[in-house]
Amino acid sequence: MTSHSRLKITLLQVLVAIGFLLAWHIATTTSLFADPRKMQFFFSTPTNVLARTWKQLSGAEIWYHLGITLTETILAFVFGATGGVLCGFLFARRELLAAVFDPYIKAANALPRVVLAPIFALWFGLGIWSKVALGFTLVFFIVFFNVYQGVREVSQTVLANARMLGMNERQLMRHVYWPAAMTWMFSSLHTSVGFALVGAVVGEYLGSSAGLGYKIHEAESVFDVTGVFSGMLILTIFVIVLDTIVTMIENRLLVWRPGQSTTTANG
C-alpha cells in the first residue's frame, strides 16, 4: 500500500468520526428531530460527553476506579492463564486424565459464566475477588483449550528429532512441549486478556462499590446518560491501551513465529 492511499484512508476514517459526532451534535442540540432537552436526556451530546470524560480523566477519582479494574483484570488473567497452562499441559500429557474429564470440561465451558457472578459475590464478597473469580473462569478455558491442543499437536517430526538427539523426558518438556504450550498461550493472549477485562467489568456492573463497571452502573441508575457514555469512552480507551501493550509483549515473545516478521517497506 502506498503512503498516499494510507493517508487517504486515515483522512476518511477521521471524516467518519467527525460525521458521526456532527450528526449526534445536530440531533441533540437542534429541534430537527425532537425537543433538544428531551433528546439530550436520552442521548446526551458529544461535547458534554467529551467534557465529562476530560473532567473525569483530570480528576483523581476515575484513576482509582481504573486501578481497581486493572488489578482485577491482571489477577484474573494471571490466575486463569497459569491454571489453564498447567491443566492444559497435564491433560495433554496424560491421556487417561483427559479422557475422564473430557465431558465435565466441555460442560463447564458450555455454561454461560455470567450466571456465576451472583454466586461468586456470595462466596467471595463484593470486593475484587468475586470479579477475579469471574474473569478466571473465562480466561481459564480459553488458555486451557489452546494449550491442550497445542501440546497435543506438536510436530511429530520435531519430537522424533528431539528424541533422536537423546533428550530425556525432562528435556523434551523443557525444549519441546513447554515452548509449544507457551506459544499457544500467547496466541490466545488478546482473547484471554479481553475476557479477563470482561469478567472484571461485568462483575463490577452486577455488584460492587468500585471499578469502571461500577461507575457505569452508578451513572445508569440515576439516568445520567452523559456519565454512562463517558464511562464507556474511558473503558474503550482503556481496552485500546491494554491491547496495544499486549501486542507489544506478543511481538517481543513470538519473534520466532512466521508471519510475525517485519520487512522494511518504504513509508
Add this chain to the structure above:
Amino acid sequence: MQAVSAAPETAGEAARPPAISLAGIDITFALKDGGRYQAVKGVDLSVAPGEFVAVVGPTGCGKSTLLNAAAGLLQPSAGKVGILGEGLAGINLKAGYLFQLDALMPWKTALQNVAVALEPQGVPAREAEERARAWLARVGLRAFTDRYPHMLSGGQKKRVALAQVLIRDPKILLMDEPFGPLDAQTRQIMGNLLLDLWAQDRKAVMFVTHDLEEAISLSDRVVVMSAGPAAGIVGDYRVPLSRPRDIADIRLDRDFHEIHRQIWQTLKVEVQKAYAAGEGRDMA
C-alpha cells in the same frame, strides 16, 4: 561390477561388527480400520563402519519405515536390529537422523537448535554454544546464527539440521531424503558439503533417496527396494567410483552411466509395479 548379494563385501572388515545390521526385518502396521499392512518383509541389510549406503526404491515402498527401525523410532514386528554389534532397544543414540521434513525447533534460533543437541550429553551451555557456533561456520552459516528457522531458506535449514546432527559426533548417520525438497543446484551443493564432512571421519551412512543419480554419486553401495506391500531388497550394487568426488562432475563419468544403467533396470521394474498398484488402488 555388480553383486546382487547382501554378503559383506569388505572381507577384511569381517572382524569388526557392522555399524547397522538389519536381519529378517518384518514391519506390519495395524490400520485404523482393523486391517493390517505389511510394509516391509524379510529385509537383511548391513552397513559396515565407514560405509556410505544409499537405499533407493519407489515411493511408498518402506524406505522411511526401514530407516525408522534402524533409528529405534519404530519397533519391527519381527527380526533383529543390531547397532555396532549390540542389539537395539529403544532409541538408537549412536545414530544421528536427518529427517525428510523440517525437524528444527521453530522457537529456537539456528545457534540454539545446534547447541541444544549437546545438552543430553551434559555439555555445559557456554561450551555447547561455542561448539555450535563453530559447527554453523563449518556448514557455511556463520552469518545466520541468530535466525529462527522460518527466516532461513530450505537449504539453510538443512545445513542447520546437518550441524545439529553432526555436532553430537554420532557413529552412524541416518538420512531420509534429506535434500528432497531442495532445488537441483542446492542439492548438489549440499551433496558436496555432506561428502566433505563425511570424508573427515567416515561415519557409517544409510541414505534414503528416490533419486538414483544422487544415490550413485554419493554412495559406496546402492540398495534397491522392491515396491510394497511386503517390500524387500531386490538389488545390491557396489559403486565403482573413486573418491573424493564432485557430485556434479561425476555424473559425466562413463562408469557412472554404466552403473546407473544397471541399477535402473532393476529399479524401473519396481517403479512400474508401484505405479500400477497405485493406479489399481485409485480405481478401487
